[in-house]
Amino acid sequence: VFHKPKANDPDSRTSGQARNKIIHQIKSARLYVSKIIGRDGKHIFYRIGAEQADLEDWAEFMELPMKLREKYGGGYATFLKSIKHRFEGIPEENRLFSGTERIKIIKVALETPLNDGGAGLDLNRLKADKKIDDFFCFHEEKIRKELLAEWVWKFWKRQPLEKIRQYFGEQIAMYFAFIGFYTLRLFLITIVGLICTFFQYTDLSPVYTVEDPDTHELKQVQFHTYDGKATPFFCIWISFGVTIFLEFWKRRQAELAIRWNQQDFERLDRTRPEYIGKERKGFWSAHGDWVSLDDIDQTETEYPDKWITEKYGKRPLSKLVHGYIGIVTMIITVIIGSISLLFVRGFLREKAGLLVAHYAGGVIFAVFIMVTNKLYRILAQWLNDAENHRSDTLYEDALITKVFVFQFVNSYTAFFWIAFVKKAEISIFGIDQKCMSTVEDGPPNCMQELNRQLSSVFVTQLILGNLVEVVLPGIVSRLKRIQSWGRMKRQQTQHQKMHDEKIESKRPTRVEREFYHATYETPFDDYSELIIQFGYVNLFAPAFPAAGFFALLNNLLEIRSDALKLLSGVRRPEPNGAQDIGTWLNVLEMMSTLSVITNMLIVAFTSTTLDEYVAGSAHPMFLKFLIVVALEHIIFLFKFIIVAAVKDVPASVRIKVAMQERLQQLENRKEDLLEHAGNLDLAELLSPTRRGSGDEDMVDPERPVKEDSTDDDVDFA
Numbered sequence: 001v002f003h004k005p006k007a008n009d010p011d012s013r014t015s016g017q018a019r020n021k022i023i024h025q026i027k028s029a030r031l032y033v034s035k036i037i038g039r040d041g042k043h044i045f046y047r048i049g050a051e052q053a054d055l056e057d058w059a060e061f062m063e064l065p066m067k068l069r070e071k072y073g074g075g076y077a078t079f080l081k082s083i084k085h086r087f088e089g090i091p092e093e094n095r096l097f098s099g100t101e102r103i104k105i106i107k108v109a110l111e112t113p114l115n116d117g118g119a120g121l122d123l124n125r126l127k128a129d130k131k132i133d134d135f136f137c138f139h140e141e142k143i144r145k146e147l148l149a150e151w152v153w154k155f156w157k158r159q160p161l162e163k164i165r166q167y168f169g170e171q172i173a174m175y176f177a178f179i180g181f182y183t184l185r186l187f188l189i190t191i192v193g194l195i196c197t198f199f200q201y202t203d204l205s206p207v208y209t210v211e212d213p214d215t216h217e218l219k220q221v222q223f224h225t226y227d228g229k230a231t232p233f234f235c236i237w238i239s240f241g242v243t244i245f246l247e248f249w250k251r252r253q254a255e256l257a258i259r260w261n262q263q264d265f266e267r268l269d270r271t272r273p274e275y276i277g278k279e280r281k282g283f284w285s286a287h288g289d290w291v292s293l294d295d296i297d298q299t300e301t302e303y304p305d306k307w308i309t310e311k312y313g314k315r316p317l318s319k320l321v322h323g324y325i326g327i328v329t330m331i332i333t334v335i336i337g338s339i340s341l342l343f344v345r346g347f348l349r350e351k352a353g354l355l356v357a358h359y360a361g362g363v364i365f366a367v368f369i370m371v372t373n374k375l376y377r378i379l380a381q382w383l384n385d386a387e388n389h390r391s392d393t394l395y396e397d398a399l400i401t402k403v404f405v406f407q408f409v410n411s412y413t414a415f416f417w418i419a420f421v422k423k424a425e426i427s428i429f430g431i432d433q434k435c436m437s438t439v440e441d442g443p444p445n446c447m448q449e450l451n452r453q454l455s456s457v458f459v460t461q462l463i464l465g466n467l468v469e470v471v472l473p474g475i476v477s478r479l480k481r482i483q484s485w486g487r488m489k490r491q492q493t494q495h496q497k498m499h500d501e502k503i504e505s506k507r508p509t510r511v512e513r514e515f516y517h518a519t520y521e522t523p524f525d526d527y528s529e530l531i532i533q534f535g536y537v538n539l540f541a542p543a544f545p546a547a548g549f550f551a552l553l554n555n556l557l558e559i560r561s562d563a564l565k566l567l568s569g570v571r572r573p574e575p576n577g578a579q580d581i582g583t584w585l586n587v588l589e590m591m592s593t594l595s596v597i598t599n600m601l602i603v604a605f606t607s608t609t610l611d612e613y614v615a616g617s618a619h620p621m622f623l624k625f626l627i628v629v630a631l632e633h634i635i636f637l638f639k640f641i642i643v644a645a646v647k648d649v650p651a652s653v654r655i656k657v658a659m660q661e662r663l664q665q666l667e668n669r670k671e672d673l674l675e676h677a678g679n680l681d682l683a684e685l686l687s688p689t690r691r692g693s694g695d696e697d698m699v700d701p702e703r704p705v706k707e708d709s710t711d712d713d714v715d716f717a
């Protein structure tokens with residue numbers, strides 16, 4: 001996308017020459033360019049694609065891995081034009097390359113140096129230098145409508161993960177696979193949680209005598225304790241369930257990684273264009289360490305000419321120090337803010353009553369959490385950019401760590417305070433900390449306060465989160481389009497006045513409408529929302545067992561709303577690979593372990609469930625502590641047994657990996673034989689009789705008869 005200069009702009013000639021140079025470089029890479037003049041009078045769009053033959057050449061140049069047909073062994077192999085009939089392609093669309101693959105191919109053609117036949121363009125640098133306004137991937141209308149029909153509107157059907165991957169890439173497909181898997185687990189939590197909620201609401205407190213504040217008469221009252229005998233069993237169910245969920249998700253993501261050929265993605269992850277460093281001879285190890293040619297004996301290297309030149313840089317220390325000081329400052333600020341809001345709830349109780357204090361205070365707190373999370377996200381992003389991470393995986397892992405630490409403190413501080421600090425009824429700065437009662441002048445009830453605070457905050461965040469995520473991008477896009485239509489209308493009116501002729505009113509082109517959409521880079525924020533939701537459901541399970549039910553309803557809506565947003569509300573994201581859900585899995589495992597501790601402590605010290613079992617004991621608190629420690633150790637023991645019993649990678653996946661490694665060994669051997677034997681027949685060279693290796697059970701590679709390709713002659717991205 002280029003900015004269209006005005007007719008009387010003195011810099012129009014210079015900008016036009018720069019634009020023509022860029023277009024010439026694109027065409028020199030054998031890419032197709034079509035020009036679209038924006039009807040808003042401000043932009044010029046160039047749609048870039050490639051003919052089928054050129055796509056095949058570039059795919060072979062970049063060594064694109066593609067899936068083979070089943071009769072050729074399945075699995076993945078490097079694309080070669082000479083054997084293109086062996087690759088599966090997209091049969092239902094009668095195309096060789098999927099939309100994701102075509103975008104990747106064209107991106108490589110644009111970024112490949114001029115000396116190697118590419119366009120030699122760094123799109124991010126061109127945008128930063130304002131030589132181009134922007135660049136984005138274009139939606140394919142036919143496939144977009146198919147996904148809307150199959151994925152968004154038919155919510156009772158399973159998600160078409162393969163089609164999502166082919167259109168959006170593995171990273172986004174992995175996100176939808178995870179949220180779908182997690183939502184299935186919520187069905188089981190919902191059933192048990194609603195049963196536990198029923199017992200909580202039917203469990204009544206002993207009869208208390210209180211004074212009516214208006215008549216000053218004494219009266220006897222009973223109230224719901226928001227507690228129950230089923231609470232400990234629900235905690236045990238949650239602890240085992242989350243462990244089983246995580247172990248089977250590891251198996252699921254391993255299956256998807258091998259199916260999508262992403263098992264080595266993190267090892268092969270390329271250097272980020274934004275990475276700043278000096279060009280040096282060497283490479284990055286699998287553990288992220290730089291290995292220079294100076295660090296090894298070059299005489300022991302078999303192919304020294306194959307060593308590639310990569311960037312090697314360091315992180316600026318001053319920015320790191322200032323950034324982390326900012327992080328610590330914001331964390332301290334939100335801790336103080338969270339506790340201060342609890343005092344605001346006390347003020348609301350005095351002025352407006354218990355019900356308003358509970359639920360209005362919860363809504364205010366939910367808004368506070370969402371606003372501070374957004375503000376901190378900006379700081380974390382700036383700090384992460386300053387840290388100069390080499391690859392996208394390292395960049396995102398560092399960002400996850402920063403964001404999660406803050407959001408954990410911001411989201412859960414108030415609940416820990418209610419459950420453990422206010423329950424202890426201590427005095428801070430001369431202010432007594434004790435829980436609210438269910439009735440006026442009644443005894444403190446921390447389980448009830450924790451329940452109402454958690455329910456109001458959780459439900460408010462679910463509602464506002466969906467509104468902000470789905471409605472806001474649509475509003476921004478609509479405002480941009482209205483602004484564009486207004487500009488076009490003024491231009492048309494001015495033209496009519498100057499030429500005294502009526503012209504037909506035209507609306508923005510489709511490419512302009514997509515340009516006005518918001519940008520969606522990665523599902524980072526979507527994962528972040530799910531992780532915080534995961535904490536609400538698991539960390540404080542005894543206080544709000546119905547959280548799983550509300551999370552289930554939210555996720556059933558979230559899957560379709562996220563799909564609708566990607567297909568209609570934002571620009572088409574650039575496809576990225578993904579081996580798994582990354583550091584988010586480590587975060588989930590940490591929260592799984594922490595949930596056992598928090599739930600047992602709530603049962604022991606916040607809940608009254610164990611009181612009748614320790615009644616009459618000389619040391620009731622110590623006895624409850626022993627019971628909880630024993631239960632905690634038993635739960636951890638069974639969690640360990642589950643982790644040991646359930647393999648992270650299924651046997652079927654390990655077999656497929658072994659088969660692909662074997663096929664890769666054969667492919668490498670073929671290349672070696674070709675290098676030494678010229679044009680000798682490969683089937684003869686690799687046959688057991690010629691090798692004399694004793695591998696009589698190995699089938700000779702098949703040399704099929706030439707097939708006619710059914711791919712279109714021209715394919716645009």
